[in-house]
Amino acid sequence: MLGVCYLEQIINHFVYLMSANFSILLIEADCVETQVQKIMLAPEKFNLIHETNSTDAWNFLHGKHALDLIIFNLNTPNSSFFTISYEKLLTAIKSQHQWRNVPIILLSDVQISKKEILMKIAKHVDAFILSPFNPKRFLKEVNELINKGINKHIAEIHQQHIDLARRINQLIDITEYSTDVVEKIEKLMIIKQLAFEHFDFEESYMRNHNYADYLVHFQNHEVMRNSIRFLLKDPKERINKDELKKFYSEMFDDLKDDEQYIRFLDQIKMSEVE
Numbered sequence: 564m565l566g567v568c569y570l571e572q573i574i575n576h577f578v579y580l581m582s583a584n585f586s587i588l589l590i591e592a593d594c595v596e597t598q599v600q601k602i603m604l605a606p607e608k609f610n611l612i613h614e615t616n617s618t619d620a621w622n623f624l625h626g627k628h629a630l631d632l633i634i635f636n637l638n639t640p641n642s643s644f645f646t647i648s649y650e651k652l653l654t655a656i657k658s659q660h661q662w663r664n665v666p667i668i669l670l671s672d673v674q675i676s677k678k679e680i681l682m683k684i685a686k687h688v689d690a691f692i693l694s695p696f697n698p699k700r701f702l703k704e705v706n707e708l709i710n711k712g713i714n715k716h717i718a719e720i721h722q723q724h725i726d727l728a729r730r731i732n733q734l735i736d737i738t739e740y741s742t743d744v745v746e747k748i749e750k751l752m753i754i755k756q757l758a759f760e761h762f763d764f765e766e767s768y769m770r771n772h773n774y775a776d777y778l779v780h781f782q783n784h785e786v787m788r789n790s791i792r793f794l795l796k797d798p799k800e801r802i803n804k805d806e807l808k809k810f811y812s813e814m815f816d817d818l819k820d821d822e823q824y825i826r827f828l829d830q831i832k833m834s835e836v837e
């Protein structure tokens with residue numbers, strides 16, 4: 564019988580298939596330009612999430628949503644005691660592995676050099692647009708930064724693969740000469756944490772990008788999650804060279820599927836705005 568979790572994945576899959584490829588978080592108090600942005604960032608192209616203050620944006624981000632771009636307007640209120648400061652919000656975004664490659668556009672109606680707060684947060688952003696802005700320039704910046712974010716996202720996936728492969732190979736080496744079970748469990752626990760984070764990371768972005776083969780990919784990840792759980796159930800017997808090599812070859816098969824997803828990302832990149 565299909566589990567509730569699995570059914571949820573199927574439902575999510577079809578919900579996501581009906582929407583656009585890219586998600587943009589707009590953090591901005593309602594203003595005249597908001598309507599212009601909503602028209603330009605039309606739903607057939609973008610899934611636009613609009614939060615009107617930094618605390619709501621913070622709460623949204625902690626729902627673990629995958630994003631392709633953040634547009635942050637300095638008109639966003641953050642003055643009450645419970646709200647999150649601009650700097651804290653942007654520092655948090657740049658320090659989390661799932662968002663650190665998400666480009667940020669900063670909108671403001673004052674020049675950066677004229678305001679101290681702007682100087683402080685400018686280091687976290689990829690583009691600064693002075694408002695009122697030229698719609699064409701705005702859209703050009705959005706398209707270019709989404710593509711830049713995708714390239715960084717691909718590089719992040721490759722880096723996580725390299726790190727995981729290195730750690731699995733290290734553990735295979737350890738099993739050759741060490742009888743220290745605690746050391747092997749510790750190393751495998753780290754691999755488990757990194758692998759699970761990596762699978763979650765890929766899955767959230769695949770759903771976000773409406774990747775058609777997401778479900779198959781998710782099932783492959785489930786096989787690998789279960790392989791790690793299997794090893795940890797009887798670590799003394801199972802953390803050995805043969806079992807680890809078997810897990811490594813499952814990882815290698817998944818890499819082939821990841822390459823397919825990466826080719827898909829290259830295909831959906833935004834076209835140039837003249």
Ligand SMILES: [Fe+2]
Pocket residue numbers: 765780784817818820821
């Ligand atoms: Fe994968």
Ligand SMILES: [Fe+2]
Pocket residue numbers: 720724761765817818821
């Ligand atoms: Fe992967």
